[in-house]
Amino acid sequence: MLLGCIGDDFTGSSDLGNTLAKAGMRTVQYVGTPDEPAPAQVEAGIVALKSRSIPVQDAISQSLAALDWLRAQGCRQFLFKYCSTFDSTPEGNIGPVAEALAAALDARQVIVCPAFPATGRSIYLGHLFVWDRLLNESGMQHHPLTPMTDPDIRRWLSRQARGSIGHVDAAVVRQGAVAIRRALADEDSRGHRLIVTDAIVDDDLMALGQAAAELPLITGGSGIAMGLPENFRARGELAGCAVPWRGQAGPAVILSGSCSAATREQVDRHAARHPARALDVGAIMAGDLDVAEYARWALAQDGIPLIYSSADPAQVSATQERFGRERTATAIEAFFCDLAGALVQHGCTRLISAGGETSGAVVTGLNLAHLEIGPEIAPGVPVMRAGDNLVLALKSGNFGEVDFFAAAARVMERSS
Ligand SMILES: Nc1ncnc2c1ncn2[C@@H]1O[C@H](COP(=O)(O)OP(=O)(O)OP(=O)(O)O)[C@@H](O)[C@H]1O
Ligand SMILES: O=C(O)[C@@H](O)C(=O)CO
Numbered sequence: 001m002l003l004g005c006i007g008d009d010f011t012g013s014s015d016l017g018n019t020l021a022k023a024g025m026r027t028v029q030y031v032g033t034p035d036e037p038a039p040a041q042v043e044a045g046i047v048a049l050k051s052r053s054i055p056v057q058d059a060i061s062q063s064l065a066a067l068d069w070l071r072a073q074g075c076r077q078f079l080f081k082y083c084s085t086f087d088s089t090p091e092g093n094i095g096p097v098a099e100a101l102a103a104a105l106d107a108r109q110v111i112v113c114p115a116f117p118a119t120g121r122s123i124y125l126g127h128l129f130v131w132d133r134l135l136n137e138s139g140m141q142h143h144p145l146t147p148m149t150d151p152d153i154r155r156w157l158s159r160q161a162r163g164s165i166g167h168v169d170a171a172v173v174r175q176g177a178v179a180i181r182r183a184l185a186d187e188d189s190r191g192h193r194l195i196v197t198d199a200i201v202d203d204d205l206m207a208l209g210q211a212a213a214e215l216p217l218i219t220g221g222s223g224i225a226m227g228l229p230e231n232f233r234a235r236g237e238l239a240g241c242a243v244p245w246r247g248q249a250g251p252a253v254i255l256s257g258s259c260s261a262a263t264r265e266q267v268d269r270h271a272a273r274h275p276a277r278a279l280d281v282g283a284i285m286a287g288d289l290d291v292a293e294y295a296r297w298a299l300a301q302d303g304i305p306l307i308y309s310s311a312d313p314a315q316v317s318a319t320q321e322r323f324g325r326e327r328t329a330t331a332i333e334a335f336f337c338d339l340a341g342a343l344v345q346h347g348c349t350r351l352i353s354a355g356g357e358t359s360g361a362v363v364t365g366l367n368l369a370h371l372e373i374g375p376e377i378a379p380g381v382p383v384m385r386a387g388d389n390l391v392l393a394l395k396s397g398n399f400g401e402v403d404f405f406a407a408a409a410r411v412m413e414r415s416s
Contacts, residue, residue: 017046030048081219126198157196165192263395308354
């Protein structure tokens with residue numbers, strides 16, 4: 001294994017898998033840190049954790065355990081993948097995990113770059129934009145678990161990190177890899193270990209990737225991985241032949257727990273054309289919803305059934321005030337976890353899930369060890385094979401066009 005990656009959630013890890021596989025690396029996503037060695041042909045391994053919204057110390061220890069395993073597989077370069085909207089709280093977990101990984105690897109000049117231009121995320125003068133909106137005006141200020149209220153990534157990160165934060169701005173990034181390397185070294189000599197780098201378009205990310213060829217640790221969204229495969233290719237280290245992909249027919253079901261603006265639109269569009277049931281969160285909290293009945297309902301439908309808890313910010317706030325933020329999230333996720341298990345047990349072969357935490361719960365309910373990366377459905381969302389008769393699509397909250405769910409079901413059937 002050449003490149004060892006640690007993802008702080010499951011959809012984000014599949015987003016990264018998509019980028020690396022498209023760029024020609026043989027990539028496997030692992031569900032948590034494996035107990036066994038990886039097969040020799042894996043070139044990029046992604047250990048998907050569910051560490052974005054857990055206590056800081058737990059996120060650090062899980063990430064360090066993942067790092068140990070990746071090192072034991074022979075990796076020489078490591079990537080910590082977090083959200084392109086920098087989802088985190090003033091306490092963490094991005095800064096503390098990045099610093100712990102850097103300390104373990106004795107890494108300096110650690111790039112911090114959540115940019116992902118294909119989905120509208122760019123960084124200019126340290127500020128994160130989602131299309132033409134600053135992060136804190138993009139809808140992310142209403143996120144149920146990690147409301148993002150500050151668009152200045154340097155300032156937000158400095159609240160989480162022990163060390164000071166450096167910055168390489170767009171004017172330097174535009175000059176290419178040599179200038180970036182020089183600027184990273186300058187920031188390092190000023191004592192900054194974590195260094196936010198601007199990136200507006202894919203070319204910026206390719207230049208950053210080239211500049212990072214010899215760096216042990218890189219952190220960011222999936223965009224920062226775009227330029228890395230080329231470094232391994234240039235050294236003649238990639239096998240270079242694609243792994244064949246087989247599509248999957250059979251019953252498809254959608255589970256959506258994301259409350260993002262994009263997902264809510266996708267839910268509305270899909271529900272207007274296909275069977276759909278909204279979950280009553282109060283009934284989940286009271287333990288009154290029968291998972292088996294929902295699974296039976298879904299598998300008896302024509303079309304592509306959708307079961308969702310997705311709700312608008314006012315409903316989410318009201319629910320959280322009534323039941324508590326953590327308790328609500330945990331109960332909804334537990335419901336989706338059990339429902340995913342029941343659906344697959346009774347014949348679902350194409351399972352689509354929306355939301356990172358939700359997808360973490362779904363994958364946990366399926367007891368999977370690893371996922372093979374397949375074709376792209378939308379920027380940042382691949383199909384993944386999870387066994388002989390099961391494929392998954394794990395959609396990050398804000399990704400995908402308005403008809404994403406139907407498109408996903410179609411791409412899942414396709415062989416390449
Ligand atoms: N109706 C609701 N009321 C309150 N909380 C909800 C409701 N529906 C879902 N949730 C919780 O909100 C959280 C949504 O997070 P999730 O990561 O699944 O989506 P997302 O943040 O939009 O996706 P991503 O992390 O991929 O951007 C989950 O913990 C989920 O359980
Ligand atoms: O980077 C992103 O936006 C996604 O891969 C993600 O992590 C959302 O959970």
